[in-house]
Amino acid sequence: MTKKSVALLYLLIPLTFYACIKDEELDTDADIIEAYIPPEYLKTDPIITNTSVEFRVKSNVDLTKQAPFFTLSPYATISPENGVIRDFTTAQTVVVTAQDSKWKKTYTITFNVDELSTRYSFNNAELTDKDRYYRFYTIGSTGDKVYDWASGNSGYVTVAGSKSPDEYPTAVAEGRTGGLAAKMQTVYTSSFAAATGNPIAAGNLFLGSFKTNLLNTLKSTKFGLPYSGALPKSVRSYYKYKAGPEVRNQDFEVVPDKKDSFDIYAIIFESRAKDNFMYGDHDFKDPRNVAIARIPASQRLETDTWKEANFPFELVAGKTFDPDKEYVLTIVMSSSIDGAKFTGAIGSTLIVDDIELIYN
Amino acid sequence: MTNIYKVYIPLIICLIWNSANAQETKVQETKSNKEKINDFFNENIEYQAKIQLSIGGASPLGIPAQIREIESFKPMNPFGIEMNATKWLNDKQEFGIRTGIKFEGRGMKTQARVKNYYTQIEDDSGAQTKGYFTGHVVTELDNFYFTIPVLFVWNASEHWNVYGGFYFSLTANKSFTGHIYDGAFREGTPVGELTTFEGTAQGLYDFSDDLKTFQWGNQLGVEYKTKSDWRIFADLTMANTQIFKSDFESISFKMYNIFGNIGVSYSF
Structure with missing residues (x-):
């Protein structure tokens, strides 16, 4: 076997692999990336973990009517939707669903005065x-x-x-x-x-x-x-x-x-x-x-x-x-x-x- | 794999039919056992020394969707040496059985871009974390095997032999290592605690101890007979047993040794 054909073989192997690459699966990330409420309410940036968001707010903020807005992982969705007004006197939850709807994450959202x-x-x-x-x-x-x-x-x-x-x-x-x-x-x-x-x-x-x-x-x-x-x-x-x-x-x-x-x-x-x-x-x-x-x-x-x-x-x-x-x-x-x-x-x-x- | 069997089965049938015929027509001879043994090793037998170059790797059968792109591939320790003997089943030397011993390297280094690739990263204190990684994975396979091939050989023409059969391998050196980098690792599940790997940060893995010691598989190839005693061969070996032990779960798909081998042999 000549040098050329050896080189060809080396080239062919990755190509063969390339040909068999399957279609990409849906994204599984279900993260809250950023969280927003009117900035004048906040004492400090919202604290976001893998399963919780905490807003530390000033004591004069009315917790009974709050509509926080969240940015999410690409293609993820949130329930209840952004903009829904809820009573945050006690902690509430939201569910973030990834593009691949098999994967969901429940976040606890708290407002702390x-x-x-x-x-x-x-x-x-x-x-x-x-x-x-x-x-x-x-x-x-x-x-x-x-x-x-x-x-x-x-x-x-x-x-x-x-x-x-x-x-x-x-x-x-x-x-x-x-x-x-x-x-x-x-x-x-x-x-x-x-x-x-x-x-x-x-x-x-x-x-x-x-x-x-x-x-x-x-x-x-x-x-x-x-x-x-x-x-x-x-x-x-x-x-x-x-x-x-x-x-x-x-x-x-x-x-x-x-x-x-x-x-x-x-x-x-x-x-x-x-x-x-x-x-x-x-x-x-x-x-x-x-x-x-x-x-x-x-x-x-x-x-x-x-x-x-x-x-x-x-x-x-x-x-x-x-x-x-x-x-x-x-x-x-x-x-x-x-x-x-x-x-x-x-x-x-x-x-x-x-x-x-x-x-x- | 079924294609290989399609080739084997006619080959085996041919062999059996042929040797049965040979039996019938054989003239009764009276020879001592010792003479018979001597004849067995001297008549209609051929010895070969081979060196081979292997290209291939441990690969899933069909690339799983977790692997998005093979970014690089490099063979490692691709050399092997073999001594074998072919016993022809009759004087026409049309069909024979070949066995021997081979010491061969089986290695590769690949880099792949993956999405939600299930793996386990660990450290030298034995602490392990399993999870889903999206980013880049480097895998280094660096194994040596003692292999015994058991092959049927068909002397197809003046210049060509076709051979196929099985091989049985024992690992002499086991190494399956690598690292993940430049990506995001989610601990436990795809929505678990996130750890990002950026810059020089790496998560190491070493699954060497999880590699199987024994494996067997199929081999199919051809050799070209030159006018001298030198031959050139090319064959394909495909394992029937996956490279990892059956209880190994740190990679979610099974991987098999699949190698193309080329080289030269000298007959004497």
Whole structure:
């Protein structure tokens, strides 16, 4: 057989495959991509997850007559249709049907008029997403569950396999006075996350929302929820902490002579119309920052009994706080202080209960 | 596959008929067992050494709709060597049976664009996630097999032999790996939690341990006899057993080894 015919054979094989390609099947995506209500109602961007949309609205909004508008995956349809006026005093559902009508997704739509709490006890947690991990909630004034606290757990699903909810980065522990507490632990992620420089994940819990972005995990975390009121004096909470044995960096190399520590901080920053949040890679340098409270090294102790931490808000140089203005508040807790740089010790465990903003 | 059987069946019938005839006309001979054995290996027998180049891959029978486009295809470790013997059933050397041992590479690297392709990505700690991926998939198959062919050979003309039959393969090296990239992975179901793969982000998979150790299939080919002892051959091998173990579910369609083989052989 000549060289030519060999080359021909090589050419023919992909061509044969090409000839047998079947017709494309219908799309199966049934997502809400964007959600709209009149912007003057909103305190912050709608928070959209795979199965829920939350509108955080001003307290003067009439929830009994709302007609949110949703943009959907290509060719998907929604029921009830966009523009239908409904009473959102309590949570309502919509069903999004993909182009391939076999696939549907039910979204819970909530309107939340509540101000942020100033104290969280983490006593309410539920298993979510096929009962694979925990998330914390509080009960709002309408009786609906409110999910102020977010974590990276939903991003961990992709690499978790059959791990139990207690092995996820963010889980529950026994509370200080009965009930529950928030447990955060630094875990190994996976070789393929490691290939993109994220070999570990610190357990975290923060006021804000989380939407998986595998390319950039730090862009998955969106810190901050609308805040109005006085400038708190300090943040107080109770914690336990155990550092893992070896600190590893983002290349998964051991950092010699380094002991892991945790982090708890709160930032009050200026509100804006679009992208009213702060990504996980802010590094405390965002120009919107107004006041920051961060736990000092002297209070970051290893302890297996409850310890109190209380650390003050400090105004950022050149900034003033106006109690009549809308701000954004985040409180962030992490089992590894350099978790945002994917550095930390696997096994580091932080347990926090009763976190509270203290006013004069 | 039925086409192959259409060729086999007449071939087998021919062989049986022919050898039955040969039996009848045979003159009674008295020879010791040892002589008989010697004759068996010396008379009407032919030995061959072959080298082959294989092009093909593990492929579903009919491309499933999940695969939208084969973006690239590259054969890998396409070489094989074989030693075989052909025992002619009579002095006319018209029909014979051939068997031997072959060590062959079976590899490919393909890149495909897929839509709702069911797969499993995993990591070295054993954690696995199954779901539906729309984007690009790279698959690398890199296997070696010890193969025993059992073939009927028809000496069709002065220049051509036609052969067909079965082969039985044991894997010497198993590797089925790959990754997904530039797309969207939905965990569990097509409406599950969405993970997007952008830029350098990849989801890896390694199904090497799920490959079957044994497989068998059909082979059909021709060889061209030159005036010297060299021959040129071309044949097709198609597996009857899928490449993965029967309980393997991480790919939703069955895949079979299908290869075209060409090469040269030397007879002695």
